[in-house]
Amino acid sequence: MKKIVLTMITAIALFGCEDATKKMEQTQEAANKSIDAAQQQMVDIQEQVEDVDFNLGLYGDAAISAEGLAASVEEALDVDFSDAQAIEEVKEHIAVAYHCFVKETSASTAEDLIEKMVATISSEQSKTLIEEGVEHAKLVKACEM
Structure with missing residues (x-):
């Protein structure tokens, strides 16, 4: 009985860790997209300045x-x-x-x-x-x- 309970607790803990890992990956991906967008805006501004013909x-x-x-x-x-x-x-x-x-x-x-x-x-x-x-x-x- 103890082995079954211990196995279930371990499985639940691992499942919780997997969810947390997925959330962290999603957060990191969103942050990367924001940084990429900000960098692209800076590139666009620089190009505008350089394009003054x-x-x-x-x-x-x-x-x-x-x-x-x-x-x-x-x-x-x-x-x-x-x-x-x-x-x-x-x-x-x-x-x-x-x-x-x-x-x-x-x-x-x-x-x-x-x-x-x-x-x-x-x-x-x-x-x-x-x-x-x-x-x-x-x-x-x-x-x-």
């Missing part, structure tokens, strides 16, 4: 301003959208960079450049942040980057 040298003396504008747009891709202060800083960087570029070129040239950059971005949050920064550029008084 324009030559900043085309802007002559304004190339430095164009580079500043491109850098501020890249900040919009990397910003932590849960950090309100970081969002405001990026918006201000975009506004100042856009204002400086407009001063050195023209409003239409600046709009064209922003449109080319935004066209390569898939993140709606980043697009909105860039648009808000460009709108905020109207309030910028000095070109200080």
Whole structure:
């Protein structure tokens, strides 16, 4: 009788361990999928930045301003959208960079450049942040980057 009870307890314990192992494997698989998705998003963002297909040298003396504008747009891709202060800083960087570029070129040239950059971005949050920064550029008084 003791052997039968001991055998049953052992079988139940092993069955419980097997269930726990399956749950751990499922959890690990879900975590791996989440990590893979996050890594893919990072790759996509990097590709978007690299796909910006324009030559900043085309802007002559304004190339430095164009580079500043491109850098501020890249900040919009990397910003932590849960950090309100970081969002405001990026918006201000975009506004100042856009204002400086407009001063050195023209409003239409600046709009064209922003449109080319935004066209390569898939993140709606980043697009909105860039648009808000460009709108905020109207309030910028000095070109200080």
